[in-house]
Amino acid sequence: MLKQEINELLTQTGPATPMGELFRQYWIPALLAEELPENDCPQVRVKILSERCIAFRDSDGRYGLIDEFCAHRGVSLWFGRNEQSGLRCAYHGWKYDVTGQCIEVPSEPENSNFCAKVRLTSYPLVKVGAILWTYMGDPEKRPALPEFEFVHVPPEQTYTSKRWQESNWLQAFEGGIDSSHVSFLHSGGLRNDPLFKGAKGNEYNLADLKPFFEVAEADGGLFVAARRDAEDGSYYWRITPWVMPSFTLVPPRGDHPIHGHFWVPIDDHNCWVYTFDYHPVRALTAEEVQAMKDGHGVHSRNIPGTYRPQENKDNDYLMDREAQKRDEAFSGVRGIAMQDGSLQESMGPIVDRTRERLVSADVGIIKARHKLRKAAIALRDEGMTPPGVDPAHHRVRSAAIVLPKDDSFIELSREAVAASPGVRQTSV
């Protein structure tokens, strides 16, 4: 349960809101690199943290993320022309470079310096891995670029997709640190999904529906660990790292790739779910990549040409009651991604947390909310840099590990949860 004012603080991410300012301390995904595939390609409308921007890649390969609307008459630059190192407004031909600087006002005299005085708000847009990242905060406090392992392994070892989720970012993100739903909602996936099935760990998951949880502080966020009974004298641990503000990794299964998410607010009622798979030491197989493209694992199958899932609220998520009866899909919705997305959207655009009834198994969520709130307030009141900004905090991994009952998961898995280039993931 949260008080209404705290729920509002955590869920509102527009400019000048405490949580919005917190998000603006980080490099966050703005779009996939595939959305701007070549120089002078069509520009893309991007709404992020409740700000409407336009992203483009100019003739020289430079990326830009600038205010969507022309300074002249407020026309959307989406209708403009991306040509000769700038984006030209279709209405009267004003032209902007990737920094938002106006570089041409055709109606002004040849020797006028008027355009030098016109500059749209712009944010840096940088390609790291398959993602174009932006930083929307104070330029003087711009941190070093992200060092998450999934964007630094060779391209053939990683795959990233994204999907639109029609809910606030927080209820979507909270699903990423809530291990206890997996044995129910995703039980079909543990048995059938090509990117999940076959791992020894799945047997522990399905045999023990009442896991114990441990939550431990990490430099950049938290480790949330679920433990289940394994063989005599040992526990099966699944360790989920969270790096603030909204990056999580799913513990691996067997030799399957590691999955993870980054939740990015579009506005207060919508978010992007960036979803990735990577393997630290080998290329993804053609079958694995095809399975990801087909919406298996934690990816969604999207309507072609869009990032909207085929299973969406307009079609009742293609509910399949027969699959539900056959236990192929616990909720009747196909695919792990939209099993989560459908339930989280059903909560409403912003779930009313004053009415929820949490249980002690939700303590990871409770702690994460507290950390977010504390960091947002410390930033607002004292200017304190929040956890997760330092790229050193990004170098974490999820892990699945069997340990003797008396041993501490965090002590014995210290190496397992550190991202080490060229070292295989710890998985069962």
Add this chain to the structure above:
Amino acid sequence: MRPILLNSCAEATTAAETRFRIDVPITDGRAARIVALDEGAAVVVRRVAEQHWSGARFFTGVDRTPQLNDNRESTDVVLRATDGSQSRLDEQLAGADLMVMIATADDGAKAASAIGDACTLRGIMTAGLILGERREVGGAVSALRPHARVLMVTKDEQDVSEVLTALRA
């Protein structure tokens, strides 16, 4: 049968439709018992107990009746409340649905064991909050692990209030 009304399909998730959610209170607060397992934890529990809670009862220490010191029966465990009064564990567990154990050291291992066993027997949810640096409280973590369905290790004392508030204690 295809849905024909807005509320009969998944699109009924708008803010406007939220107004039609039934607004009747679902349950009262939890009947929570919060027990400090050591002196350091007792200091924290005293502070937290001063806040407003719906039905939580706070205890700053655990004793055993002297003649049955090694007996693990919950009937022999005595809890000390913040006002110094004493009561038996089994009396306090009657009607309880949440037990939160607070520790700062591993002194309370035996008490945690007795409380954990008693809660398991009665189907009462258990949680353990361990205050301190993880490398300094490893003993407390090991002592509490078998007896708490959820364990949180934290440096932030405010987490005690946060967890209790979130659980409607």
